[in-house]
Amino acid sequence: MTDLLISVAFAVASAGAYALGAVVQERLAVRLGAQTPWRAIVRALLRARRWWLSVALNAAGALLHVAALAYGPLSVVQPLGVLTLVLALPIGAAFTARRVAARQWVGAAATVLGLLLLLTLTVPGSGDGMTAADGTVLIVASAVVLTAMIAGTAALRRPVPRSLLYATGAGVAFAVASALTHAVTREYAEHSAAALIGPTVPAVAAMAIAGVLLSQLAYRGGGLGAPLATVTLANPVASAVIGVALFGERFADGPLAMVLLVCACGTAGVGILLLAPPAAVTDTADPTTDPVDAVPDRPRPLALCRR
Template sequence: MSALALSVLLSFVSAVAYAGGAIVQEQVAVSCPDGSYMPLRRAGWWAALALNGLGGLLHVVALACGPLSLVQPLGALTIVFALPMAALFVGRRAGAAAWRGAVMATVGLAGLLSLVGSADARSLDSAQRVAVALVTGGAVVALTCAGLAAHRHPAVRSVLLASASGTAFGMSSVFTKTVAVDWSDGIVLGDLPSLAVIGAFATAGVLLSQASYRGGGLAAPLATATVVNPVLAAAVGILMFGETFRHGGTGTVLALGCAAVAAGGLILLTTERLEQDPASAGAGPAPTGRDEEGLTRAGTVPEVPAQARPAHPDSAGAGLPESGPTPAAPADVRVPRGPAYDGTPYVPLCANIYAPLPVLNAHRSRVRS
């Protein structure tokens, strides 16, 4: 097998591993009751980390065997692989809008990455590293705070946290490339701060990606992180590493078009998720006929059997029936509902003012006798 074919095969397997890790992460986020960012006691979370680590390792090996212009676009297939895998293994089927958004994001990202040219290997100086770390760290913190503030809108919260995760992973890749360039001539102890930054960004990316799947589904956060990560790395490469787009001005225009297609796919995925949220979050409890005061209209009270109604305490010998149908209350009469209510409709005195007179007459006759 040639090196080019091996790199293609490893890229496909890497995308499948990334997709599997995302599916497991989403399932852990759904089943975790406390919504923890780091559910250390869940075996599924460790399995997701193992799958993501396998995907990253295979991606690095693929880059070593094949050109960057081929391997990076193939990594975008993670979104396309994740949807059928989720339907096959966990029964989560994606709608037509999710498929369109996923395909648009994948095609746009693949086209964008294929147009980014390579440059001579170079590293960042100390001032650039500090500036990039501070700016990117501030962006990650801002996106995380915005996502936590949008807790009432799970889709928006998920996309914001996934953007923060993709930003953290992208900057981790940038610093990894910088350290790799520095170590081409031997290990440099001065890169220890850069290694710490890599560990911090990688850890933040893992935790934020886990949080992005809670309440946000699978497609939208996965597509967002998959797009933001390489786009940010490519932007830093263009701005600081001297990389350019292929084919001059034409390539730049095509790259902008591909970026617009990828952004449209992300917007479509987010919109599709937003349309699902109001159906579940906006639907209140089913109407029960109760108003704010805990009262039920008489028309909604079920008919109580006659034998279940207690007899009036003064009805004995007064000629009043102890059983029989109870006249229905007027439609505008409210019936109090409470723990001690026996089901008998309540009618105000003004509705039948002469009802107690026979009882009073019977009581007065017994007293006289």
């Protein structure tokens, strides 16, 4: 019981770190504006201390998640990850001195319910490891998918659909990074330092960086709730697809399971739609009124990018 409580504590702390990191990223996106070219955004973020704070918070969330898995089962730790969305809404509201609208709470609840139902329908596999060929296929396939998603954002004129596509890409990148990390961990346990030689470790770093950057771009024009809900949903969905393809996992069989699967996806989708309109409105606010902007150590490159 003690190990389980420690695991839950680590998982909740992980969700809190991810939530705070998401809020910092969204506030930076508001200050940059929705029309700033993404290349200029990347250059500005690399010079901004608050961007590195968000990176540190995301890294802390990942480490706490790993610690939670060391003390408790995945079946307990994974569902607690949805607390990220629940915690981010009041934290974001506190940063902007606004109340969380009832519509946003309903959207968050629907997204969490759909995601939890989806997680219960995933049947664990045999636990076989990923082969080198499987890893190569996963790296190449994910790179192609992410490139297609980034290219697809150029064809979207409305900010909210564009932000949701970026958020989906971020969720996919995080899921691939997690799967590759799992493979490296297994290899390291069997072959020690030899597991660190090869393309897998650089691919993990590349996917993690891509996930953070894509999630940052997702907060432009989409507010906080809808992009974060999309990342939170896309990550386990992509992980489930990877698990089915490479780790022998599967979704529950039978007509009832299929109905529940459709209901889970539909409920989560409705939740994201409920989150999107009010979140998009906050992006039109004057960035100079943002409490985050009032701090003395505001990074100057961000202000320059708004010209």
